[in-house]
Amino acid sequence: MISFLICLALLIGGYFVYGKIVENTFEPDDRETPAVKINDGVDYVVMPQWKLFLVQLLNIAGLGPIFGAMQGALWGPVVFLWITFGTIFAGGVHDYFSGMLSERNNGASISEVCGIYLGKFMKNVMRVFSVVLLVMVGTVFAVGPAGLIVTLFKNGNVTGLLASPELWLWIILAYYFIATFISIDKIIGRIYPVFGVCLVIMAVGVCIGIFTKSEFVIPEIWSNFRNMHPSATPVWSVMFITVACGAISGFHATQSPLMARCMNSEKQGHFVFYGAMVAEGVIALIWAAAGCSLYEVTGGLSTGLSDILANGQSAAIYDVCSKTMGGIGIVLAMIGVIVCPITSGDTAFRSARLTLADWFGIDQTKYGKRLILCVPLLGAGAIIGHLDYTIIWRYFSWTNQTLAMIVLWTASMYLFQQQKNYWLTAVPATFMSAVSMTYFVYAPECLNLGTAIAYPAGIILAVIFLAIFVRATKRQKKQPEPAA
Structure with a gap:
């Protein structure tokens, strides 16, 4: 329990200390924001800071920091370290720069932002990559809740x-x-701020339930610093891929431009982007603690948690809420497993529309122009929703973290061009490159070459990516900032 409280304190402190370092490195100013300058009444709309924060939190969170964290708890309390330091030094940095670089470039989608700093080839790759990923996410978050509603009936x-x-x-x-x-x-x-509050209340209720019921004891990291996964699945790099939301997630980069188009001041970025990521990290830490403390451990392995997760994510969430909060917890669990995925799904499709609009230069102030994009996107979702996409979905975790890696390299190039401390983003970019490439070489759904090859290959590829970045910096000069 002490290690949980230390990690919680580090997360909160990280917002005020490291988050401020990140903000000072970027140097937000008083320039006119896209929401004020463009203000088209559709996508560029000024909203108050508290609403920006709650919408951003729900956009990036959904069920991600809940189910991903519980899956991560299979490895034991060592997952607390990844959630804590991943959020502070990688996830918060990733979310802040994905939002603020979009804001500095008239609210551009993340694919366009990557193209500005990494070149035309990467822009086209990211355009296709982003749209496919967003439609996939949106569709899965339609099919899943539909099935849950039917189960309830x-x-x-x-x-x-x-x-x-x-x-x-x-x-x-x-x-x-x-x-x-x-x-x-x-x-x-x-409506998003309301559901964002529900997500926070659910996490707080679980936390209170753990601390007030004597039968639940959160294990200490130092007493369980080992792999507790029942299947002996390696910590590196599978745990880092499994726990995405709540540590670092590339999907967040597709959502941040939505709020970048609604900010009244650049100085809101620290609270809206870095702050929402820290809040998600806190939620993930609480749910990881629930996974570590509520279920049986046999022979040093998380067997009880493995059994409940085998029944599906909705069953696991329902079980935790009912054990920690009773009847009110069941109600919150139902809201969570049905509403939260839907709220991630609709913004996924909205982000896909904006990505396509930026790609093909389609004005979105006209109803007809929006219909041109909305109809085929939702049509694709309807078709995919009737297909067996289970195998394709297995690639989501890897592609998600690979997207995060690319966005961090993008931020690194921006900081270099502005003659600022680019190691702030280059270090987590290199780390995420190692994570992503190791998993790609190791995972059964990818190359399936085992850890003996995957571990050194992942490190070598990460070093190569860093070397490519350093070489690219030597060929470039300082670029001008987008006009204020």
């Missing part, structure tokens, strides 16, 4: 049309269409 002995997953899939996709199409402040800006 069936458990209540409700049959007929209401128990049809097809009906609920189309209802959710219809909502996605509306949320993707209309102004960001009409639905997302109004």
